[in-house]
Amino acid sequence: MGALWTDLYELNMAASYLRRGMAGPATFSLFVRHLPPERGYLVAAGLADALRFIESYTFTADDLAYLRDVHDFDESTLKAFAGLHFSGDVWAVPEGRIVFADEPLLEVTAPIAEGQLLETYLLNQMTFQTTIASKAARCVVAAGGRDVVDFSFRRTQGPDAALSVARVSAIVGFAGTSNVEAARRFGLRAVGTMAHSYIQAFPTEREAFRAFAEDFPESTTFLVDTFDTLDGVRSAIDVIRDLGLSAQLGIRLDSGDLSDLARESRGLLDGAGLTDARIVASGGLDEYVITRLLADGAPIDTFGVGTKMGVSADAPYLDSVYKLVAYGGRPVMKLSPAKVTAPGAKQVFRRVDGPFDDVIGLRDEPIAPEREPLLVPVMRDGRPVDEGDDLHSANERFRRDLLRLPGSARRIERPVHPLVRRSRRLDDLIARTERSVAPENSHTDAGSLGGL
Amino acid sequence: MGALWTDLYELNMAASYLRRGMAGPATFSLFVRHLPPERGYLVAAGLADALRFIESYTFTADDLAYLRDVHDFDESTLKAFAGLHFSGDVWAVPEGRIVFADEPLLEVTAPIAEGQLLETYLLNQMTFQTTIASKAARCVVAAGGRDVVDFSFRRTQGPDAALSVARVSAIVGFAGTSNVEAARRFGLRAVGTMAHSYIQAFPTEREAFRAFAEDFPESTTFLVDTFDTLDGVRSAIDVIRDLGLSAQLGIRLDSGDLSDLARESRGLLDGAGLTDARIVASGGLDEYVITRLLADGAPIDTFGVGTKMGVSADAPYLDSVYKLVAYGGRPVMKLSPAKVTAPGAKQVFRRVDGPFDDVIGLRDEPIAPEREPLLVPVMRDGRPVDEGDDLHSANERFRRDLLRLPGSARRIERPVHPLVRRSRRLDDLIARTERSVAPENSHTDAGSLGGL
Numbered sequence: 001m002g003a004l005w006t007d008l009y010e011l012n013m014a015a016s017y018l019r020r021g022m023a024g025p026a027t028f029s030l031f032v033r034h035l036p037p038e039r040g041y042l043v044a045a046g047l048a049d050a051l052r053f054i055e056s057y058t059f060t061a062d063d064l065a066y067l068r069d070v071h072d073f074d075e076s077t078l079k080a081f082a083g084l085h086f087s088g089d090v091w092a093v094p095e096g097r098i099v100f101a102d103e104p105l106l107e108v109t110a111p112i113a114e115g116q117l118l119e120t121y122l123l124n125q126m127t128f129q130t131t132i133a134s135k136a137a138r139c140v141v142a143a144g145g146r147d148v149v150d151f152s153f154r155r156t157q158g159p160d161a162a163l164s165v166a167r168v169s170a171i172v173g174f175a176g177t178s179n180v181e182a183a184r185r186f187g188l189r190a191v192g193t194m195a196h197s198y199i200q201a202f203p204t205e206r207e208a209f210r211a212f213a214e215d216f217p218e219s220t221t222f223l224v225d226t227f228d229t230l231d232g233v234r235s236a237i238d239v240i241r242d243l244g245l246s247a248q249l250g251i252r253l254d255s256g257d258l259s260d261l262a263r264e265s266r267g268l269l270d271g272a273g274l275t276d277a278r279i280v281a282s283g284g285l286d287e288y289v290i291t292r293l294l295a296d297g298a299p300i301d302t303f304g305v306g307t308k309m310g311v312s313a314d315a316p317y318l319d320s321v322y323k324l325v326a327y328g329g330r331p332v333m334k335l336s337p338a339k340v341t342a343p344g345a346k347q348v349f350r351r352v353d354g355p356f357d358d359v360i361g362l363r364d365e366p367i368a369p370e371r372e373p374l375l376v377p378v379m380r381d382g383r384p385v386d387e388g389d390d391l392h393s394a395n396e397r398f399r400r401d402l403l404r405l406p407g408s409a410r411r412i413e414r415p416v417h418p419l420v421r422r423s424r425r426l427d428d429l430i431a432r433t434e435r436s437v438a439p440e441n442s443h444t445d446a447g448s449l450g451g452l
Numbered sequence: 453m454g455a456l457w458t459d460l461y462e463l464n465m466a467a468s469y470l471r472r473g474m475a476g477p478a479t480f481s482l483f484v485r486h487l488p489p490e491r492g493y494l495v496a497a498g499l500a501d502a503l504r505f506i507e508s509y510t511f512t513a514d515d516l517a518y519l520r521d522v523h524d525f526d527e528s529t530l531k532a533f534a535g536l537h538f539s540g541d542v543w544a545v546p547e548g549r550i551v552f553a554d555e556p557l558l559e560v561t562a563p564i565a566e567g568q569l570l571e572t573y574l575l576n577q578m579t580f581q582t583t584i585a586s587k588a589a590r591c592v593v594a595a596g597g598r599d600v601v602d603f604s605f606r607r608t609q610g611p612d613a614a615l616s617v618a619r620v621s622a623i624v625g626f627a628g629t630s631n632v633e634a635a636r637r638f639g640l641r642a643v644g645t646m647a648h649s650y651i652q653a654f655p656t657e658r659e660a661f662r663a664f665a666e667d668f669p670e671s672t673t674f675l676v677d678t679f680d681t682l683d684g685v686r687s688a689i690d691v692i693r694d695l696g697l698s699a700q701l702g703i704r705l706d707s708g709d710l711s712d713l714a715r716e717s718r719g720l721l722d723g724a725g726l727t728d729a730r731i732v733a734s735g736g737l738d739e740y741v742i743t744r745l746l747a748d749g750a751p752i753d754t755f756g757v758g759t760k761m762g763v764s765a766d767a768p769y770l771d772s773v774y775k776l777v778a779y780g781g782r783p784v785m786k787l788s789p790a791k792v793t794a795p796g797a798k799q800v801f802r803r804v805d806g807p808f809d810d811v812i813g814l815r816d817e818p819i820a821p822e823r824e825p826l827l828v829p830v831m832r833d834g835r836p837v838d839e840g841d842d843l844h845s846a847n848e849r850f851r852r853d854l855l856r857l858p859g860s861a862r863r864i865e866r867p868v869h870p871l872v873r874r875s876r877r878l879d880d881l882i883a884r885t886e887r888s889v890a891p892e893n894s895h896t897d898a899g900s901l902g903g904l
Binding site: 001002004005006007008009010011012013015016017019020022026028049066070071072112116119120121123124125127128132151153154155156157158159160161162164165178179180181183184190191192193194195196197198200201211212215216218226227307308310311312313316317320323324327332333334 | 453454456457458459460461462463464465467468469471472474478480501518522523524564568571572573575576577579580584603605606607608609610611612613614616617630631632633635636642643644645646647648649650652653663664667668670678679759760762763764765768769772775776779784785786
């Protein structure tokens with residue numbers, strides 16, 4: 001990923017800033033303006049990829065040749081681009097933390113051209129990964145302690161997206177992924193058994209089950225719905241007995257009425273003494289279906305969640321922005337109708353204990369003793385602040401925040417996000433900045449600032 | 453992308469096939485089972501990436517070591533994997549062609565392990581790219597000849613997805629993309645101007661406009677909605693006059709009532725003699741909004757379409773499958789309730805002239821003189837059949853098919869897809885296969901086969 005992984009206008013603006021010697025420090029703030037109606041909270045994700053991109057940001061000779069030949073950038077701009085790398089600071093919410101609308105996920109402070117050039121990539125990764133982490137979290141919550149595994153590889157926007165989806169689903173507590181490359185890269189548990197095609201490649205279902213169990217005697221999950229599901233369960237039981245299997249066993253239901261079939265299958269398995277055999281369900285699952293199945297008492301042990309989590313089907317994007325909030329020591333804000341942004345480098349102050357009661361304030365405000373800052377420095381002067389983060393820590397942060405999230409925000413249907421307030425100092429800055437920006441034609445007042 | 457870019461169960465099944473010497477030729481068929489309610493047609497896409505993956509499919513030493521160390525694959529399987537590459541045939545619908553539910557987009561015929569291992573990747577790329585091409589096509593249709601450009605980079609599932617989205621939007625006739633890397637790779641027109649942050653980095657909007665126009669005098673589009681939109685238009689007009697600009701000029705509206713603002717802006721521009729200045733609209737656009745804006749008579753010349761196209765927000769996935777339809781010379785089918793698949797290697801026969809009246813038949817059926825086959829051979833014996841395709845040809849195919857598509861399928865709201873029939877020979881094969889597969893417990897009959 002090089003410097004051309006951006007929108008053309010970022011390059012145009014950067015060129016103009018550089019030509020005009022506009023090198024003053026600018027702060028850009030990345031946040032989500034509104035939560036979709038189906039979301040009571042978001043889970044921060046995408047930071048690892050964002051930092052990797054920022055660290056390695058550079059124009060290659062090929063990049064510069066393309067900009068010269070096709071886009072007529074002049075030599076002095078190309079020379080400035082050739083020497084450009086990221087030299088600024090980044091503050092961000094660590095991956096796995098729960099966040100809400102208007103709370104910055106990430107803030108960049110750097111010479112304005114450097115900050116501008118990062119906009120497209122940062123919005124892309126942070127929005128995508130936060131969207132999916134938030135959806136996956138709801139699946140975990142719905143499953144109420146039962147295992148959820150990632151089956152989304154075939155449905156994401158390309159194979160690289162599938163890696164990210166597997167990774168962020170692990171952050172929120174998925175127990176495994178079908179994606180082998182993701183399992184290798186991120187040290188996840190790879191899970192999987194057989195497809196319908198395997199069954200169909202044998203003369204009968206029973207022969208297929210027997211063959212698979214012979215080849216994978218340590219751990220076999222029989223896919224039982226290729227023909228008749230309960231007949232499939234009976235065949236699986238026969239094969240388990242014939243072969244004397246006693247290791248990890250299970251069946252997978254992938255179609256039909258999963259609730260009824262799970263109950264009937266459980267009865268057959270228990271009747272055969274296979275009380276430890278697990279029932280895996282898949283096929284169009286999401287947090288809504290999982291909730292209904294469990295409300296129904298369906299005895300399902302593991303939920304395989306694919307498509308609807310992998311594209312966050314009910315809310316496939318977030319209304320995220322990357323806004324200039326300060327430049328050259330001056331706070332700035334935008335007054336477009338319904339798109340007002342608050343000025344200044346910010347911090348989110350969260351109570352250390354008890355339910356969420358976040359306050360968005362200015363970065364340099366003193367922190368009350370009962371609160372902790374949500375944004376932490378992750379780059380200083382263009383260098384990463386520490387060794388980097390790991391998935392285990394991200395999962396710990398998610399679990400800690402989730403425990404404290406009110407039930408009204410956790411719930412699957414019609415969730416309500418907790419109230420987020422603004423600090424007095426931020427309110428004052430908004431009022432002062434509005435007066436300075438638009439003495440005559442302000443279309444807004446502080447009260448109209450999004451969900452604050 | 454190597455051999456581990458797949459679901460674990462594909463590797464398990466392939467291992468089992470190889471161990472058992474199951475090397476008979478298998479045919480897998482990739483198709484979409486049902487169109488989402490908001491789609492009257494699909495546009496085939498993803499084949500270029502699919503073929504690249506198939507051609508280069510191989511297990512590296514690292515891949516094999518991981519499978520040995522973490523997943524306990526035995527040495528004879530690893531040896532078989534080490535020697536495995538794709539040696540089969542692929543037939544596919546060329547990119548850009550219009551297709552419907554149940555019509556195969558791609559069929560693979562190869563030793564069963566080879567075909568099985570490709571499933572995850574092929575489903576991923578073909579589904580994703582066809583989903584987006586189909587959404588983007590609707591935007592082009594809604595715009596009725598006006599320019600549509602791709603602004604989706606910040607909203608796709610990662611930066612690689614953004615490249616694919618830019619590419620498939622070009623297939624269906626998008627006039628440009630904001631994505632510089634995509635423009636470079638695929639020879640597209642890169643488009644873009646300034647963001648709100650640029651305006652805010654200057655003391656006043658007018659100074660920002662003047663600076664940008666000085667730096668990019670050949671082509672300037674003024675973003676006019678940072679403060680008050682119509683004041684912004686007036687400032688742009690003043691700057692155009694002051695600087696005596698006469699090249700490509702335009703304004704961009706990104707918020708507010710785009711219809712009213714476009715009309716009022718057009719009035720101001722025309723009043724200033726700037727009748728050639730273009731009006732670009734962006735901000736939450738999709739085919740539904742474009743339709744309403746044009747029905748309203750909004751004088752918009754270019755639509756910048758981002759988020760909702762980039763994730764196909766109203767239908768973010770397709771119900772695609774990759775099904776075994778023949779193995780070892782024997783047609784096979786699956787009888788799971790509501791998931792029945794038709795057996796045999798197939799072909800789609802489309803009328804050369806007149807409206808669509810597709811017939812899905814068997815690949816070896818004779819072709820009636822008034823029809824053409826939709827699937828063409830793209831790989832034989834593991835090698836690509838020709839030099840590959842280009843975007844221009846794909847766009848030509850799309851435009852030709854679109855011209856013949858009935859209005860009821862083209863329309864944006866409540867479209868109806870044309871009827872697709874099955875050939876007599878395919879019907880006969882279905883009936884014969886059903887009898888052979890499930891003499892006692894068939895849960896279906898030929899009449900229940902999806903939308904056919």
